[in-house]
Amino acid sequence: MNGELANIKKWVVFYPVYINSKKTVAEGRRISTAKACENPTCAEISDCCNHLKLVNAIEIDKAYPRDFMQRGRVRVQLRKEDGTLCNPAISSRKQLMLHVAELVPRHPGRNKKQEAPSSSSTSTAGTSQSKKGGRKKR
Known part of the structure; x- marks a missing residue:
C-alpha cells in the first residue's frame, strides 16, 4: 500500500474549480x-475519468487553496510507470480538463437534477406570477 501512495503523489491534481463555468480565472478556472x-463535483469528475479509462482517486479531505470551503x-494518472500514456487521446492536464468538462454535463446523475426542476419551475412560475401581478394592479 505504501508504494501505491507514492505513485498517487505523481498523478495530476484536478480540482472541480478548474472546469467550473461559475468561477473566474482569478478564482481558479x-x-x-x-x-x-x-458546478462539477469530485464524483462526476471521477466518473468521467473512469469513462475515459483513466485511473483516479478522490481525495475528499483536501481543499482548493483559493476557496478552502x-x-x-481528484488525482488522475495520465502516464504509467514507464512513461507511456494511459489514454493516447489525453497527453496533458489541459486536454484532461477539456475532455472532462465536455463529459460532465452528460453525466447521468446531473441530467435528472437539472432538466426536471428548471423546465417545470420556470414555465409555471413565470405565467402564474405575471397573472397575479396583473390582477392586483387593476
Whole structure:
C-alpha cells in the first residue's frame, strides 16, 4: 500500500474549480467559460475519468487553496510507470480538463437534477406570477 501512495503523489491534481463555468480565472478556472461546465463535483469528475479509462482517486479531505470551503479533489494518472500514456487521446492536464468538462454535463446523475426542476419551475412560475401581478394592479 505504501508504494501505491507514492505513485498517487505523481498523478495530476484536478480540482472541480478548474472546469467550473461559475468561477473566474482569478478564482481558479483554467479553461474558457464556453468549454467549462456548471458546478462539477469530485464524483462526476471521477466518473468521467473512469469513462475515459483513466485511473483516479478522490481525495475528499483536501481543499482548493483559493476557496478552502469547497472540499475535495481528484488525482488522475495520465502516464504509467514507464512513461507511456494511459489514454493516447489525453497527453496533458489541459486536454484532461477539456475532455472532462465536455463529459460532465452528460453525466447521468446531473441530467435528472437539472432538466426536471428548471423546465417545470420556470414555465409555471413565470405565467402564474405575471397573472397575479396583473390582477392586483387593476
